[in-house]
Amino acid sequence: MFGEGIVSKSVSSHSDLIPGVYEGGLKIWECTFDLMDYFSEAEIEFTNKTVLDLGCGAGLLGIAALQGKAARVHFQDYNSTVIDEITLPNVVANCTSEGRRMGSGKDRKASKPPSKRPRKAEGSSDVLNRCRFFSGEWSQVSQLLLNSNKPCLKYDIILTSETIYNPDYYSALHDTLAQLLDRNGRVYLASKVHYFGVGGGVYLFEKFIEERNRGSFSSEA
Ligand SMILES: C[S@@+](CC[C@H](N)C(=O)[O-])C[C@H]1O[C@@H](n2cnc3c(N)ncnc32)[C@H](O)[C@@H]1O
Structure with missing residues (x-):
């Protein structure tokens, strides 16, 4: 249990991020809640979709997709x-x-008794049959996902929150999104405008994506 030792490393370094060791998944970051609010406001449809929660941490975004009747959530x-x-x-x-x-x-x-009637929930094996769980660095994980999704299955929706803080990872993140997203798919990315102390943020990532793609991706604020 806790074989990576990331809890003690995070506590002893007084940091939520230790690049290349611990990337922040033990806590729930603010933009996850903003993105969940957006799902409700914009009535985002997950029914029958194939969804990836990339850099999931506690997995709240993927859980929202599961509760929204996604066919699969990774x-x-x-x-x-x-x-x-x-x-x-x-x-x-x-x-x-x-x-x-x-x-x-x-x-x-x-x-x-609970004040609200709980939503109909499935048995754990039914739910877990719709889920898969992966750990590792993005460039390796995208290969693993491509190889293990047979026949080659791309994602209708990729959800990702607070994953563009470190510009050193932009290339791997960009390639992962490009390789795994279906032609008609959508990425919902939530981020702070700027990550002080790390350097990444929305504008830098947008610029990176535009330079790498020259128009083949479309982004909406
Ligand atoms: C700041 S945490 C955000 C966690 C969660 N999405 C949230 O909003 O609460 C960033 C997440 O991105 C993932 N991540 C960051 N850099 C990564 C990399 N180079 N390869 C794979 N995953 C990475 C980590 O798994 C980490 O959980």
Whole structure:
């Protein structure tokens, strides 16, 4: 458990990011909540879509897609500890009937019934059959995803929040998006305008994408 030692490394370095060691997936970053609000406001449809939560951390975006009846949701994080200890348990807790029961207190000695009727949830094997979990660096993971998605399956929707903080990763991130996104697919990316101390941000990433593609990607603010 916690074989990568990222919890102690993060605590001892007083940092949420240790480049190449721990990339921040143990906490939920603010833009995830902004993107989830956007899903509701813009009524983004996940039904029957194939979705990738790239740099998923706790996996809230992928969980929203699962709850929105996506056909498949794949989760990727740099750190295996995050996938094993945070993402996967979070999917089980939020999307399966077993997890919902535990969350609603039915298995405890709670007296009050939940105020809202819980949404219909699936058994864990049904939900987990729609999910896959990957860890590792983007350039390696994209090859793994391409090779393991047989027949070669690209994503209708790629969700990614707070993943453009480090310009050193832009090339790998760009190539991953380009290789994995379906021709008619969409990337929903949430980010801070600028990441002080690391250097990345929306404008720098937009510029990078434009230079690499010269018009083949379209972006909306
Ligand atoms: C700041 S965290 C954001 C986590 C989550 N999306 C959120 O908003 O709460 C950045 C995430 O991007 C992923 N990531 C960053 N750089 C990466 C790289 N070079 N290769 C693979 N994953 C990377 C990490 O897995 C990490 O969880």
